[in-house]
Amino acid sequence: MTTHDICIVGGGWAGLSAAVRLTEAGRRVTVLEATRHLGGRARRVDRDGMPLDNGQHLLLGAYEHTLRLMKTLGMEESRAFMRLPLDLNMREAGAPGISLASFYLPAPLHLLAGLLSARGMPGRDRLRALPGLARLMRWQQDEDISVSRLLHEHGQPEVLVRGLWEPLCLATLNTPLTQASAKLFCAVLRGAFSGHRSHADLLVPRMSLGDLLPKPAHQWLDARGVSVRTLTHVCSVIPTETGFTLALRDGETLDAHQVVLATAHPAAARLLKPLPGLKDVTEGLEALETEPICTVYLQYPESVRLQTPFFGMLGTTAQWTFDRRITGQPGLMAVVISASGPHMQMDNQALVAQVRAELHMLFPDWPFPLKSWVIREKQATFRAAVDCDRLRPGNTLPQPGLWLAGDYTLTGLPATLEGAVISGLQCAQAILQQTPATTETQ
Numbered sequence: 001m002t003t004h005d006i007c008i009v010g011g012g013w014a015g016l017s018a019a020v021r022l023t024e025a026g027r028r029v030t031v032l033e034a035t036r037h038l039g040g041r042a043r044r045v046d047r048d049g050m051p052l053d054n055g056q057h058l059l060l061g062a063y064e065h066t067l068r069l070m071k072t073l074g075m076e077e078s079r080a081f082m083r084l085p086l087d088l089n090m091r092e093a094g095a096p097g098i099s100l101a102s103f104y105l106p107a108p109l110h111l112l113a114g115l116l117s118a119r120g121m122p123g124r125d126r127l128r129a130l131p132g133l134a135r136l137m138r139w140q141q142d143e144d145i146s147v148s149r150l151l152h153e154h155g156q157p158e159v160l161v162r163g164l165w166e167p168l169c170l171a172t173l174n175t176p177l178t179q180a181s182a183k184l185f186c187a188v189l190r191g192a193f194s195g196h197r198s199h200a201d202l203l204v205p206r207m208s209l210g211d212l213l214p215k216p217a218h219q220w221l222d223a224r225g226v227s228v229r230t231l232t233h234v235c236s237v238i239p240t241e242t243g244f245t246l247a248l249r250d251g252e253t254l255d256a257h258q259v260v261l262a263t264a265h266p267a268a269a270r271l272l273k274p275l276p277g278l279k280d281v282t283e284g285l286e287a288l289e290t291e292p293i294c295t296v297y298l299q300y301p302e303s304v305r306l307q308t309p310f311f312g313m314l315g316t317t318a319q320w321t322f323d324r325r326i327t328g329q330p331g332l333m334a335v336v337i338s339a340s341g342p343h344m345q346m347d348n349q350a351l352v353a354q355v356r357a358e359l360h361m362l363f364p365d366w367p368f369p370l371k372s373w374v375i376r377e378k379q380a381t382f383r384a385a386v387d388c389d390r391l392r393p394g395n396t397l398p399q400p401g402l403w404l405a406g407d408y409t410l411t412g413l414p415a416t417l418e419g420a421v422i423s424g425l426q427c428a429q430a431i432l433q434q435t436p437a438t439t440e441t442q
Contacts, residue, residue, distance in 0.1 A: 012040020015262030017424025044210030061201030381415030
């Protein structure tokens with residue numbers, strides 16, 4: 001019997017980040033992924049022979065840990081992303097909408113100047129918003145409150161709340177404004193708008209999510225002799241005198257000195273629940289609710305395109321539309337709907353018809369789409385609600401040798417790709433600091 005040094009359960013962005021960092025440090029790692037493709041909730045999927053993502057993602061220039069990891073894997077930013085200065089274009093049928101672009105100025109002046117010149121907002125509302133906006137960048141309180149209350153207390157006019165803050169809150173926290181955590185929202189704002197001006201840049205992927213990080217990570221790990229097993233479902237984690245035994249769905253067992261649970265938090269809760277001494281952690285994870293993300297893909301003729309890589313939508317079920325031409329899929333539009341809502345009760349045919357009609361209001365000259373696909377991630381993220389941080393665990397557990405990695409851990413961020421990478425790196429660092437290397441034994 002082989003006893004592995006470290007088994008990482010879950011091949012998403014957090015698990016792969018931990019695997020790369022541990023391998024760099026000379027530790028022996030085995031990655032176990034339950035599905036066919038690596039990447040977790042940010043991966044490639046195939047529908048009718050069409051490569052799609054299980055959710056359309058937009059990264060920020062502030063995602064320094066993710067960019068640094070990709071560089072380690074040999075993935076150059078210019079090949080992976082189109083980097084654009086902040087330029088948000090929110091459209092509404094029959095109304096002017098709102099457009100906000102940053103200026104080439106030091107942070108946060110680039111955002112303040114952008115707000116002063118924002119189109120679609122009365123001048124008096126722009127002036128009213130400025131003092132509160134400066135305070136938002138600095139807001140840090142012990143007591144958490146909702147984002148809607150935060151914006152009200154900081155004098156943000158309704159036109160700006162509806163046209164900018166609410167869409168940004170849904171896009172970054174995947175949680176409705178009235179429930180969303182002000183602490184996490186302000187952490188996102190500080191990361192994007194209080195550091196270097198480039199932190200607010202928008203990074204639009206030039207390739208599928210699977211090719212962005214999971215595939216390069218797999219290749220990097222494989223080249224260093226790391227075993228990465230897909231279609232390997234771990235059913236239970238059993239403590240032993242020398243570590244843990246992992247029971248797999250097919251009846252196989254694996255022994256490991258250390259185990260990192262890098263699954264989504266509902267799966268981590270199920271694996272932890274039978275173990276002694278972890279009641280508080282398990283109850284916290286079970287109380288940490290989830291929110292969905294729905295992506296509607298519409299394939300139009302290749303001649304159909306947007307003037308910009310993406311835009312936001314107001315007053316509609318659809319929230320953001322991305323032109324997948326940049327990923328080499330001309331005519332394909334990815335329409336994103338964050339958080340829960342009536343759309344989750346609609347069947348796919350009705351939802352496609354709704355989204356198609358909303359796009360037609362903005363682009364009446366577009367022809368009927370040729371094909372459509374709907375991808376629903378029903379537990380895409382944890383709900384970034386007020387005081388949710390008290391339910392989020394750290395990477396270290398009371399059970400020695402058992403660790404957690406995932407965007408739901410205490411990273412200081414909501415459930416973002418950057419949060420997942422940070423969690424994986426933090427988990428790996430904790431293992432390296434607290435446990436000596438153990439050679440695999442026969």
